[in-house]
Amino acid sequence: MKLSKVRRYRKKSKLIAALFAHSPAVMIGLCLPFLIAASVSLRAAATLSLELLAVHMGSTGVALLASYYCPRRYRLPVIVTASTLLMVVMRLLLMVLYPAIVDSLGIYIYLMAVNGLTLTQTRALEDKAKPLPVLRKAISNVLGFSAIMFLLSLFREYWGSGTLWGVPVPAPVQLPGVLVPFFGFILVGFLLAATNLINKKLLGLAIRESALREARFTVVDEDVQL
């Protein structure tokens, strides 16, 4: 494979890596309850993604402030209080946008206040953390979660309900079992395996690219010597 081709492929796959292969929701299984049980429709995916965006970004902001002004042992209660208040506000806003979906999501809307992604990442913040990298990482994590959530929801809504975004779509067969959590476990398991495969492929490409670059520079060095 030519170096330019590898570079082009790598550029494209960077986005895939950020959204799927390197997403903590996939890599270490954070936010799994939502992916397993609540990814049943695209509207639910949109609702939960918006809620996570507000809760995660807001809590990360509070955690950043806490990393400067609050002793470490009091940080977690402060962060959970902030995420709970943000969740309440977001729930009120989402009730205006998608009242039926918020009702159908039931407890999962409330549980966003104690989601694994926010709690794990804010707890891991070091003292006086730099805001920009932390916020950049937080937004990429939310985007990664949303991408996986939409992918799972697309599959489950189409095969489970025969609709897409609530609009009936002709499907060869309807399988209501797809909407039950047990299928969520299995589907997420297969998705994780697929991302492992992508990870491996990306790693192989990176190694090949570095080998090609090394070979090219060696040739150039030899030319100079000649």
Next chain:
Amino acid sequence: MENSFLLFISTAITALAVENAVFARGLGMDNEVVFIKDPREGLLMGGVFGWVVFWSAWPISLTNYLLRGRSYVMIIRPPMYLIGVLAVCLLTHYLSRKYLKNEKLADEIRGTLPVATFNSVLFAVFFLSASQNFVLTQTLGYAVGSALGYTVAIFVIYYARKRLAISAVPRSFRGLPILLIYLGLLSLALYGLIGHNLPT
């Protein structure tokens, strides 16, 4: 009295098996739970979780009773639950520091406390109790059953990981993917317990 005891037992069994928070709803699948290192750690996690959920159930049940039928219940409920849980967490922290003679165990309890307290299973127990309009006995039964179910789930996950680690599994499926597929099959079995007949 007898009726209350029966209510307690029936809700506890429901929460333990049929509505097991981990297998039936996928809750509590956080990093710390999935990757416990030894059975002692799992027992400690389950014990601390059970303690916090049991004592939090009292103030939260009272909150549910006082807020019943109010229009603003959906707004005020989450912060009130958080206050109840935080109070129990801080009290446990204080009691373990003050009265527990075994320093090592006290340290371990304090280390486990944040993970066991700020956990989706714990909050789900109370939100589900409220949505089903449980009385105090039922809320306590649901809390105890969920704590037992959570502990059982921690051990099932621990031993499943141990077995799967030495099994011949395709490389891409090793680790979390195969564990999730295994849990999916277990969840399917529990789903079958509720009773689903195939058309004949």
